[in-house]
Amino acid sequence: MKFIDEFRDQALVKDLARRLGALAALTENPATIMEVCGTHTMAAARFGLKALLPPGVELISGPGCPVCVTGQSDLDAFLALGTEPRVVLVSFGDMLRVPGTHTSLEGLRAQGAAVRVVYSPLDAVELARQTPDKHLVFFGVGFETTMPATAIAIQSAAHYELDNFSVWCVHKTMPAALKALLSSGEVRVSGLLCPGHVTTIIGTAAYDFIPAGFGLPCAVTGFEPVDMLLGIESILRQIKE
Structure with a gap:
Protein backbone atom coordinates (compact mmCIF):
# COMPACT_ATOMS: atom_id res chain seq x y z
CA MET A 1 0.00 0.00 0.00
CA LYS A 2 1.45 3.34 -1.04
CA PHE A 3 2.70 5.54 1.81
CA ILE A 4 2.79 2.46 4.06
CA ASP A 5 5.05 -0.01 2.25
CA GLU A 6 7.77 2.61 1.84
CA PHE A 7 8.00 2.96 5.60
CA ARG A 8 8.27 -0.80 6.09
CA ASP A 9 10.90 -1.41 3.42
CA GLN A 10 13.13 -4.22 4.71
CA ALA A 11 16.26 -3.05 2.90
CA LEU A 12 15.90 0.44 4.32
CA VAL A 13 15.22 -0.93 7.80
CA LYS A 14 18.38 -3.06 7.63
CA ASP A 15 20.41 -0.08 6.43
CA LEU A 16 19.07 2.05 9.28
CA ALA A 17 19.94 -0.69 11.78
CA ARG A 18 23.49 -0.69 10.40
CA ARG A 19 23.69 3.09 10.68
CA LEU A 20 22.45 2.96 14.27
CA GLY A 21 25.17 0.46 15.09
CA ALA A 22 27.83 2.75 13.63
CA LEU A 23 26.50 5.74 15.59
CA ALA A 24 26.24 3.76 18.83
CA ALA A 25 29.89 2.76 18.47
CA LEU A 26 30.82 6.46 18.46
CA THR A 27 28.68 7.29 21.50
CA GLU A 28 30.60 7.32 24.77
CA ASN A 29 27.74 6.38 27.09
CA PRO A 30 24.76 4.04 26.67
CA ALA A 31 21.69 5.80 25.27
CA THR A 32 18.28 5.25 26.84
CA ILE A 33 15.57 6.65 24.58
CA MET A 34 11.98 6.98 25.76
CA GLU A 35 9.13 6.61 23.30
CA VAL A 36 6.55 8.75 25.03
CA CYS A 37 3.47 7.52 23.16
CA GLY A 38 1.67 4.24 23.63
CA THR A 39 1.26 3.93 19.86
CA HIS A 40 5.06 3.97 19.54
CA THR A 41 5.26 1.27 22.21
CA MET A 42 2.83 -0.96 20.31
CA ALA A 43 4.63 -0.33 17.02
CA ALA A 44 8.01 -1.20 18.55
CA ALA A 45 6.57 -4.49 19.81
CA ARG A 46 4.71 -5.25 16.59
CA PHE A 47 7.71 -4.76 14.34
CA GLY A 48 10.35 -6.10 16.74
CA LEU A 49 12.30 -2.85 16.68
CA LYS A 50 14.08 -3.41 19.99
CA ALA A 51 15.79 -6.46 18.49
CA GLY A 64 1.62 8.15 26.53
CA CYS A 65 -1.47 6.10 27.29
CA PRO A 66 -4.86 7.40 28.52
CA VAL A 67 -5.04 4.58 31.04
CA CYS A 68 -1.57 5.32 32.42
CA VAL A 69 -2.15 9.03 32.98
CA THR A 70 -5.68 8.92 34.41
CA GLY A 71 -5.45 9.45 38.15
CA GLN A 72 -7.25 7.02 40.43
CA SER A 73 -9.07 9.88 42.17
CA ASP A 74 -10.44 11.02 38.79
CA LEU A 75 -11.61 7.50 38.01
CA ASP A 76 -13.14 7.09 41.48
CA ARG A 97 -11.30 -2.81 33.39
CA VAL A 98 -9.07 -0.14 34.92
CA PRO A 99 -9.43 -0.55 38.69
CA GLY A 100 -10.50 2.31 40.91
CA THR A 101 -10.13 2.18 44.67
CA HIS A 102 -13.15 -0.07 45.15
CA THR A 103 -14.34 -1.18 41.71
CA SER A 104 -14.07 -0.58 37.96
CA LEU A 105 -16.48 0.33 35.18
CA GLU A 106 -16.80 -3.37 34.42
CA GLY A 107 -17.42 -4.16 38.08
CA LEU A 108 -19.96 -1.37 38.34
CA ARG A 109 -21.80 -2.70 35.30
CA ALA A 110 -21.85 -6.19 36.85
CA GLN A 111 -23.54 -4.64 39.88
CA GLY A 112 -26.32 -3.28 37.68
CA ALA A 113 -25.10 0.23 36.88
CA ALA A 114 -25.67 1.61 33.40
CA VAL A 115 -22.30 1.59 31.62
CA ARG A 116 -21.90 1.95 27.85
CA VAL A 117 -18.78 1.57 25.72
CA VAL A 118 -18.43 3.75 22.61
CA TYR A 119 -15.88 4.20 19.83
CA SER A 120 -16.48 7.94 19.55
CA PRO A 121 -17.75 10.70 21.87
CA LEU A 122 -20.35 11.44 19.19
CA ASP A 123 -21.83 8.01 19.90
CA ALA A 124 -22.45 9.22 23.45
CA VAL A 125 -24.25 12.28 22.10
CA GLU A 126 -26.44 10.04 19.96
CA LEU A 127 -27.23 7.87 22.98
CA ALA A 128 -28.28 11.01 24.86
CA ARG A 129 -30.61 11.96 22.00
CA GLN A 130 -32.15 8.49 22.01
CA THR A 131 -32.66 8.35 25.79
CA PRO A 132 -33.91 11.77 26.97
CA ASP A 133 -34.95 10.24 30.30
CA LYS A 134 -31.30 9.37 31.10
CA HIS A 135 -28.27 11.59 31.74
CA LEU A 136 -25.23 10.48 29.75
CA VAL A 137 -21.80 11.28 31.23
CA PHE A 138 -18.86 10.72 28.89
CA PHE A 139 -15.42 10.03 30.39
CA GLY A 140 -13.10 12.37 28.49
CA VAL A 141 -9.64 10.80 28.72
CA GLY A 142 -6.47 10.89 26.65
CA PHE A 143 -4.09 13.39 25.14
CA GLU A 144 -4.40 15.96 22.37
CA THR A 145 -5.47 13.37 19.80
CA THR A 146 -8.74 12.61 21.63
CA MET A 147 -9.50 16.17 22.76
CA PRO A 148 -10.89 17.38 19.40
CA ALA A 149 -13.44 14.56 19.31
CA ALA A 157 -24.76 18.39 22.23
CA ALA A 158 -25.11 22.18 22.30
CA HIS A 159 -26.41 22.14 18.72
CA TYR A 160 -29.13 19.67 19.67
CA GLU A 161 -29.77 21.62 22.90
CA LEU A 162 -29.30 18.51 24.99
CA ASP A 163 -29.54 18.96 28.74
CA ASN A 164 -28.82 15.30 29.45
CA PHE A 165 -25.25 15.10 28.18
CA SER A 166 -22.12 15.91 30.19
CA VAL A 167 -18.39 15.30 29.94
CA TRP A 168 -16.25 14.29 32.91
CA CYS A 169 -13.08 15.80 31.49
CA VAL A 170 -9.70 14.47 32.61
CA HIS A 171 -7.80 15.08 29.38
CA LYS A 172 -4.05 15.63 29.67
CA THR A 173 -1.57 17.50 27.48
CA MET A 174 1.57 15.73 26.33
CA PRO A 175 4.01 18.60 27.15
CA ALA A 176 2.66 18.87 30.71
CA ALA A 177 3.00 15.12 31.25
CA LEU A 178 6.57 15.15 29.91
CA LYS A 179 7.52 18.16 32.01
CA ALA A 180 6.19 16.48 35.16
CA LEU A 181 8.03 13.28 34.30
CA LEU A 182 11.37 14.95 33.57
CA SER A 183 11.08 17.25 36.60
CA SER A 184 10.49 14.33 38.96
CA GLY A 185 14.16 13.37 38.92
CA GLU A 186 13.14 9.71 38.87
CA VAL A 187 13.67 9.12 35.16
CA ARG A 188 17.08 8.95 33.50
CA VAL A 189 16.83 9.17 29.73
CA SER A 190 19.13 10.30 26.93
CA GLY A 191 16.42 11.50 24.56
CA LEU A 192 12.72 11.42 23.74
CA LEU A 193 10.85 10.04 20.74
CA CYS A 194 7.77 12.26 20.40
CA PHE A 214 16.51 19.63 30.38
CA GLY A 215 19.29 19.49 27.79
CA LEU A 216 17.79 16.44 26.10
CA PRO A 217 17.48 15.77 22.37
CA CYS A 218 14.16 14.74 20.91
CA ALA A 219 12.70 13.74 17.56
CA VAL A 220 9.14 13.63 16.23
CA THR A 221 8.20 10.54 14.23
CA GLY A 222 5.31 8.53 12.89
CA PHE A 223 4.64 4.94 13.85
CA GLU A 224 6.16 2.81 11.11
CA PRO A 225 9.56 1.07 11.43
CA VAL A 226 11.44 3.49 9.16
CA ASP A 227 9.87 6.48 10.94
CA MET A 228 10.93 5.30 14.36
CA LEU A 229 14.42 4.18 13.37
CA LEU A 230 15.04 7.54 11.68
CA GLY A 231 13.93 9.24 14.88
CA ILE A 232 16.30 7.14 16.97
CA GLU A 233 19.09 7.92 14.50
CA SER A 234 18.36 11.64 14.83
CA ILE A 235 18.54 11.43 18.62
CA LEU A 236 21.85 9.55 18.52
CA ARG A 237 23.28 12.15 16.14
CA GLN A 238 22.14 14.94 18.48
CA ILE A 239 23.78 13.16 21.41
CA LYS A 240 27.02 12.77 19.45
CA GLU A 241 27.01 16.44 18.43
Whole structure:
Protein backbone atom coordinates (compact mmCIF):
# COMPACT_ATOMS: atom_id res chain seq x y z
CA MET A 1 0.00 0.00 0.00
CA LYS A 2 1.45 3.34 -1.04
CA PHE A 3 2.70 5.54 1.81
CA ILE A 4 2.79 2.46 4.06
CA ASP A 5 5.05 -0.01 2.25
CA GLU A 6 7.77 2.61 1.84
CA PHE A 7 8.00 2.96 5.60
CA ARG A 8 8.27 -0.80 6.09
CA ASP A 9 10.90 -1.41 3.42
CA GLN A 10 13.13 -4.22 4.71
CA ALA A 11 16.26 -3.05 2.90
CA LEU A 12 15.90 0.44 4.32
CA VAL A 13 15.22 -0.93 7.80
CA LYS A 14 18.38 -3.06 7.63
CA ASP A 15 20.41 -0.08 6.43
CA LEU A 16 19.07 2.05 9.28
CA ALA A 17 19.94 -0.69 11.78
CA ARG A 18 23.49 -0.69 10.40
CA ARG A 19 23.69 3.09 10.68
CA LEU A 20 22.45 2.96 14.27
CA GLY A 21 25.17 0.46 15.09
CA ALA A 22 27.83 2.75 13.63
CA LEU A 23 26.50 5.74 15.59
CA ALA A 24 26.24 3.76 18.83
CA ALA A 25 29.89 2.76 18.47
CA LEU A 26 30.82 6.46 18.46
CA THR A 27 28.68 7.29 21.50
CA GLU A 28 30.60 7.32 24.77
CA ASN A 29 27.74 6.38 27.09
CA PRO A 30 24.76 4.04 26.67
CA ALA A 31 21.69 5.80 25.27
CA THR A 32 18.28 5.25 26.84
CA ILE A 33 15.57 6.65 24.58
CA MET A 34 11.98 6.98 25.76
CA GLU A 35 9.13 6.61 23.30
CA VAL A 36 6.55 8.75 25.03
CA CYS A 37 3.47 7.52 23.16
CA GLY A 38 1.67 4.24 23.63
CA THR A 39 1.26 3.93 19.86
CA HIS A 40 5.06 3.97 19.54
CA THR A 41 5.26 1.27 22.21
CA MET A 42 2.83 -0.96 20.31
CA ALA A 43 4.63 -0.33 17.02
CA ALA A 44 8.01 -1.20 18.55
CA ALA A 45 6.57 -4.49 19.81
CA ARG A 46 4.71 -5.25 16.59
CA PHE A 47 7.71 -4.76 14.34
CA GLY A 48 10.35 -6.10 16.74
CA LEU A 49 12.30 -2.85 16.68
CA LYS A 50 14.08 -3.41 19.99
CA ALA A 51 15.79 -6.46 18.49
CA LEU A 52 17.25 -4.20 15.79
CA LEU A 53 18.86 -1.78 18.21
CA PRO A 54 22.61 -2.08 18.73
CA PRO A 55 24.20 -2.73 22.14
CA GLY A 56 24.18 0.43 24.22
CA VAL A 57 20.88 1.73 22.82
CA GLU A 58 17.74 1.00 24.80
CA LEU A 59 14.13 1.94 24.07
CA ILE A 60 11.83 2.37 27.07
CA SER A 61 8.15 3.27 27.34
CA GLY A 62 6.82 6.59 28.57
CA PRO A 63 3.50 7.97 29.83
CA GLY A 64 1.62 8.15 26.53
CA CYS A 65 -1.47 6.10 27.29
CA PRO A 66 -4.86 7.40 28.52
CA VAL A 67 -5.04 4.58 31.04
CA CYS A 68 -1.57 5.32 32.42
CA VAL A 69 -2.15 9.03 32.98
CA THR A 70 -5.68 8.92 34.41
CA GLY A 71 -5.45 9.45 38.15
CA GLN A 72 -7.25 7.02 40.43
CA SER A 73 -9.07 9.88 42.17
CA ASP A 74 -10.44 11.02 38.79
CA LEU A 75 -11.61 7.50 38.01
CA ASP A 76 -13.14 7.09 41.48
CA ALA A 77 -15.10 10.33 41.06
CA PHE A 78 -16.41 9.19 37.67
CA LEU A 79 -17.37 5.78 39.05
CA ALA A 80 -19.25 7.46 41.91
CA LEU A 81 -21.55 9.10 39.36
CA GLY A 82 -22.72 5.63 38.35
CA THR A 83 -24.60 5.27 41.62
CA GLU A 84 -26.79 8.26 40.81
CA PRO A 85 -30.29 7.58 39.45
CA ARG A 86 -30.79 8.07 35.70
CA VAL A 87 -27.02 8.39 35.10
CA VAL A 88 -25.41 6.38 32.30
CA LEU A 89 -21.61 6.24 32.31
CA VAL A 90 -20.06 6.25 28.84
CA SER A 91 -16.42 5.49 28.10
CA PHE A 92 -13.91 4.12 25.64
CA GLY A 93 -13.34 0.39 26.00
CA ASP A 94 -9.75 0.69 27.22
CA MET A 95 -10.99 2.18 30.51
CA LEU A 96 -13.49 -0.60 31.20
CA ARG A 97 -11.30 -2.81 33.39
CA VAL A 98 -9.07 -0.14 34.92
CA PRO A 99 -9.43 -0.55 38.69
CA GLY A 100 -10.50 2.31 40.91
CA THR A 101 -10.13 2.18 44.67
CA HIS A 102 -13.15 -0.07 45.15
CA THR A 103 -14.34 -1.18 41.71
CA SER A 104 -14.07 -0.58 37.96
CA LEU A 105 -16.48 0.33 35.18
CA GLU A 106 -16.80 -3.37 34.42
CA GLY A 107 -17.42 -4.16 38.08
CA LEU A 108 -19.96 -1.37 38.34
CA ARG A 109 -21.80 -2.70 35.30
CA ALA A 110 -21.85 -6.19 36.85
CA GLN A 111 -23.54 -4.64 39.88
CA GLY A 112 -26.32 -3.28 37.68
CA ALA A 113 -25.10 0.23 36.88
CA ALA A 114 -25.67 1.61 33.40
CA VAL A 115 -22.30 1.59 31.62
CA ARG A 116 -21.90 1.95 27.85
CA VAL A 117 -18.78 1.57 25.72
CA VAL A 118 -18.43 3.75 22.61
CA TYR A 119 -15.88 4.20 19.83
CA SER A 120 -16.48 7.94 19.55
CA PRO A 121 -17.75 10.70 21.87
CA LEU A 122 -20.35 11.44 19.19
CA ASP A 123 -21.83 8.01 19.90
CA ALA A 124 -22.45 9.22 23.45
CA VAL A 125 -24.25 12.28 22.10
CA GLU A 126 -26.44 10.04 19.96
CA LEU A 127 -27.23 7.87 22.98
CA ALA A 128 -28.28 11.01 24.86
CA ARG A 129 -30.61 11.96 22.00
CA GLN A 130 -32.15 8.49 22.01
CA THR A 131 -32.66 8.35 25.79
CA PRO A 132 -33.91 11.77 26.97
CA ASP A 133 -34.95 10.24 30.30
CA LYS A 134 -31.30 9.37 31.10
CA HIS A 135 -28.27 11.59 31.74
CA LEU A 136 -25.23 10.48 29.75
CA VAL A 137 -21.80 11.28 31.23
CA PHE A 138 -18.86 10.72 28.89
CA PHE A 139 -15.42 10.03 30.39
CA GLY A 140 -13.10 12.37 28.49
CA VAL A 141 -9.64 10.80 28.72
CA GLY A 142 -6.47 10.89 26.65
CA PHE A 143 -4.09 13.39 25.14
CA GLU A 144 -4.40 15.96 22.37
CA THR A 145 -5.47 13.37 19.80
CA THR A 146 -8.74 12.61 21.63
CA MET A 147 -9.50 16.17 22.76
CA PRO A 148 -10.89 17.38 19.40
CA ALA A 149 -13.44 14.56 19.31
CA THR A 150 -14.58 15.43 22.84
CA ALA A 151 -14.87 19.10 21.84
CA ILE A 152 -16.93 18.19 18.77
CA ALA A 153 -19.23 16.10 20.97
CA ILE A 154 -19.78 19.09 23.27
CA GLN A 155 -20.54 21.29 20.25
CA SER A 156 -22.92 18.67 18.90
CA ALA A 157 -24.76 18.39 22.23
CA ALA A 158 -25.11 22.18 22.30
CA HIS A 159 -26.41 22.14 18.72
CA TYR A 160 -29.13 19.67 19.67
CA GLU A 161 -29.77 21.62 22.90
CA LEU A 162 -29.30 18.51 24.99
CA ASP A 163 -29.54 18.96 28.74
CA ASN A 164 -28.82 15.30 29.45
CA PHE A 165 -25.25 15.10 28.18
CA SER A 166 -22.12 15.91 30.19
CA VAL A 167 -18.39 15.30 29.94
CA TRP A 168 -16.25 14.29 32.91
CA CYS A 169 -13.08 15.80 31.49
CA VAL A 170 -9.70 14.47 32.61
CA HIS A 171 -7.80 15.08 29.38
CA LYS A 172 -4.05 15.63 29.67
CA THR A 173 -1.57 17.50 27.48
CA MET A 174 1.57 15.73 26.33
CA PRO A 175 4.01 18.60 27.15
CA ALA A 176 2.66 18.87 30.71
CA ALA A 177 3.00 15.12 31.25
CA LEU A 178 6.57 15.15 29.91
CA LYS A 179 7.52 18.16 32.01
CA ALA A 180 6.19 16.48 35.16
CA LEU A 181 8.03 13.28 34.30
CA LEU A 182 11.37 14.95 33.57
CA SER A 183 11.08 17.25 36.60
CA SER A 184 10.49 14.33 38.96
CA GLY A 185 14.16 13.37 38.92
CA GLU A 186 13.14 9.71 38.87
CA VAL A 187 13.67 9.12 35.16
CA ARG A 188 17.08 8.95 33.50
CA VAL A 189 16.83 9.17 29.73
CA SER A 190 19.13 10.30 26.93
CA GLY A 191 16.42 11.50 24.56
CA LEU A 192 12.72 11.42 23.74
CA LEU A 193 10.85 10.04 20.74
CA CYS A 194 7.77 12.26 20.40
CA PRO A 195 4.51 11.27 18.65
CA GLY A 196 3.71 12.56 15.19
CA HIS A 197 -0.07 12.61 15.56
CA VAL A 198 0.01 14.74 18.72
CA THR A 199 2.58 17.04 17.11
CA THR A 200 0.29 17.56 14.11
CA ILE A 201 -2.09 19.22 16.56
CA ILE A 202 0.26 21.11 18.89
CA GLY A 203 3.32 21.74 16.67
CA THR A 204 6.99 21.06 17.35
CA ALA A 205 7.49 24.26 19.36
CA ALA A 206 5.59 22.59 22.21
CA TYR A 207 8.70 20.47 22.84
CA ASP A 208 11.19 23.36 22.95
CA PHE A 209 11.38 23.08 26.74
CA ILE A 210 12.93 19.59 26.47
CA PRO A 211 16.31 20.67 25.03
CA ALA A 212 16.12 24.18 26.54
CA GLY A 213 15.19 23.16 30.08
CA PHE A 214 16.51 19.63 30.38
CA GLY A 215 19.29 19.49 27.79
CA LEU A 216 17.79 16.44 26.10
CA PRO A 217 17.48 15.77 22.37
CA CYS A 218 14.16 14.74 20.91
CA ALA A 219 12.70 13.74 17.56
CA VAL A 220 9.14 13.63 16.23
CA THR A 221 8.20 10.54 14.23
CA GLY A 222 5.31 8.53 12.89
CA PHE A 223 4.64 4.94 13.85
CA GLU A 224 6.16 2.81 11.11
CA PRO A 225 9.56 1.07 11.43
CA VAL A 226 11.44 3.49 9.16
CA ASP A 227 9.87 6.48 10.94
CA MET A 228 10.93 5.30 14.36
CA LEU A 229 14.42 4.18 13.37
CA LEU A 230 15.04 7.54 11.68
CA GLY A 231 13.93 9.24 14.88
CA ILE A 232 16.30 7.14 16.97
CA GLU A 233 19.09 7.92 14.50
CA SER A 234 18.36 11.64 14.83
CA ILE A 235 18.54 11.43 18.62
CA LEU A 236 21.85 9.55 18.52
CA ARG A 237 23.28 12.15 16.14
CA GLN A 238 22.14 14.94 18.48
CA ILE A 239 23.78 13.16 21.41
CA LYS A 240 27.02 12.77 19.45
CA GLU A 241 27.01 16.44 18.43
